[in-house]
């Protein structure tokens with residue numbers, strides 16, 4: 828079991844997800860916004876996120892693979908899942924993940 832720091836819930840493995848056009852490996856058992864922080868630690872930490880379902884700055888659209896329904900969610904409260912594909916992101920997230928150079932639609 829790995830625990831890279833107190834921010835993350837302990838996890839046994841990394842799972843694959845897609846953010847826009849790119850695939851990443853992130854810690855299972857963590858909320859999606861936390862996984863984004865894993866990929867871009869400083870910029871997500873400095874983002875204007877409440878982490879508590881209030882600001883709405885973390886809103887995204889996602890599906891779970893081909894032929895699955897598209898859903899909208901708050902990434903601070905969405906448990907990451909293997910094969911998750913994030914197709915749209917609110918501006919604050921897009922800005923905070925800019926170093927990953929994603930091609931992803933605004934939400």
Ligand code: FES
Nearest residue numbers: 878880882883903
């Ligand atoms: S971070 Fe504020 S609603 Fe998710």
